[in-house]
Amino acid sequence: MERVARARGVVIETGSRLSELPAGGPVIVATSLASARSLLRDPALEWPSGTAALLDMAVTHSKKDGNVSFDMDEGGFTSQYSDHDPSLAPKGQALFQGQMPLRPGESKADALARLEKLFDLTTPGWRSRLLWRREGVSRGRTGALDLPGLSWRDRPAIDRGTACTWPATASPPRHPRRDLHQQRPAGRPTRRAHPPGGTPLRGARAMSPPPRPTPPLLGSAALDAPLPDGRGFLRLAP
Helix, strand or coil: CHHHHHHCCCCCCCCCCCCCCCCCCCCEECCCHHHHHHHHCCCCCCCCEEEEEEEEEEEECCCCCCCEEECCCCCCEEEEHHHHCHHHCCCCEEEEEEEEECCCCCCHHHHHHHHHHHHHHHCCCHHHHEEEEEEEEEEEEEEECCCCCCCHHHCCCCECCCEECCCCCCCCCCCCCCCHHHCCCCCCCCCCECCCCCCCECCCCCCCCCCCCCCCCCCHHHHCEECHHHCCEECCCC
């Protein structure tokens, strides 16, 4: 994405703090709600999120290692990222990342202990194979938390004069892990489908229409637009 953007004349600056939004064209704010709230001076940009303990580690490779694992009891998650992209680790090594939600009042050490127990199951013998590890805590950056009675439709709107994009804004769920519990079936399948005026089709299934259509994302006219000075363009695919 960076290579294509630069080839089209997009100017990318890193290592510089942004205190105000540029003028003269559409702006997409892709950051945390706290930072977006400050940049847009919009106190309504609030939505609960979670806190998780993080553990990255490199181990010697083993065929017994798992790939992607979810702990349905504790809410933890581990993945062998070098299995998807071997260039992430030297030959004979594997890179793992995991996270474990922090309970109210729980310490980082206690959450990491629960995460390590998950690694004991998904990555047998990892302690004796450990080559490198890094720990951390992600506060308010684990994605939107939709409490009972709420859904993504209740989150802060994306279109606020600019395009404010973050998992806690009102966009349809697209993350298989974070929004798994938010998916809803479009309708209840019936056993057979009936063509107009005909007999039931063997093996066919008909779905009832969805209860309500998904609202569209911010219009493409605001996203697919020239950047200031006419250099390149920025497009967000739906």
